[in-house]
Amino acid sequence: MKIIVIGATGTIGKAVAEALTARHEVVRVSRSGPLKVDLEDAGSLARLFETVKDVDAVVCCAGSAAFKPLLQLTDSDFQIGLRSKLMGQVNLVRAAAQHLRDGGSITLTSGVLAHEPMPGGAAISLVNAALEGFVTGAAIELPRGLRVNVVSPPWITETLVALKMDPKGGIPAAACAKAYVAAVEGKEQGQTIDARKHAGA
Numbered sequence: 001m002k003i004i005v006i007g008a009t010g011t012i013g014k015a016v017a018e019a020l021t022a023r024h025e026v027v028r029v030s031r032s033g034p035l036k037v038d039l040e041d042a043g044s045l046a047r048l049f050e051t052v053k054d055v056d057a058v059v060c061c062a063g064s065a066a067f068k069p070l071l072q073l074t075d076s077d078f079q080i081g082l083r084s085k086l087m088g089q090v091n092l093v094r095a096a097a098q099h100l101r102d103g104g105s106i107t108l109t110s111g112v113l114a115h116e117p118m119p120g121g122a123a124i125s126l127v128n129a130a131l132e133g134f135v136t137g138a139a140i141e142l143p144r145g146l147r148v149n150v151v152s153p154p155w156i157t158e159t160l161v162a163l164k165m166d167p168k169g170g171i172p173a174a175a176c177a178k179a180y181v182a183a184v185e186g187k188e189q190g191q192t193i194d195a196r197k198h199a200g201a
């Protein structure tokens, strides 16, 4: 398969791109590098599919949202998550639906904060849960046998280490990548895939 990985230089995206490379042709993109895309710019998403043709699958491991105590979150803090992680990935589905090959797949990223909250995470919980709802609804309307799913990663060990937090309870990025591979290579449709369920596989 020919697969675009958005966010392929990031902690999760790098591991996903590496895992997929074993069996597929992987096109790595982000806001930097030779092939640029910005989730916040719908035009750049359309241009991506005009530049890279005959794509079977797109995986998004990108998207920002503010991490801040609830009562300190400003309107613009909320807008970060709505514009980037939420509508960026929604617009990716809208663009991909026009361009992917028949039977292709779209895999998005939410996160465990949708259902397992922590202080400071409300704006992230908001967009993660919205993405999971969107995928449930979008899946039943996608044409041409296209599939859409969302992977929900837990904390990633490398991220916890970088943040100087206790890495216990996280899973390595390489283990998380298995859920994305399963979403791309499997038959799931409209599902939220808990990456912990695939981590030991």
Ligand SMILES: NC(=O)c1ccc[n+]([C@@H]2O[C@H](COP(=O)([O-])OP(=O)(O)OC[C@H]3O[C@@H](n4cnc5c(N)ncnc54)[C@H](OP(=O)(O)O)[C@@H]3O)[C@@H](O)[C@H]2O)c1
Pocket: 006, 007, 008, 009, 010, 011, 012, 013, 029, 030, 031, 032, 033, 037, 038, 039, 040, 061, 062, 063, 064, 084, 085, 088, 109, 110, 111, 112, 152, 153, 154, 155, 156, 157, 159, 160
């Ligand atoms: N790491 C965790 O513990 C964890 C846990 C749960 C959920 N998640 C979610 O997983 C996703 C990836 O997390 P991560 O930790 O791997 O992030 P990361 O290490 O910060 O990497 C983000 C990647 O996305 C790209 N990117 C950022 N903004 C972009 C945009 N607007 N358009 C296109 N590409 C963009 C970055 O490259 P450029 O800067 O070059 O664009 C980079 O390749 C995020 O949505 C995060 O909320 C992460």
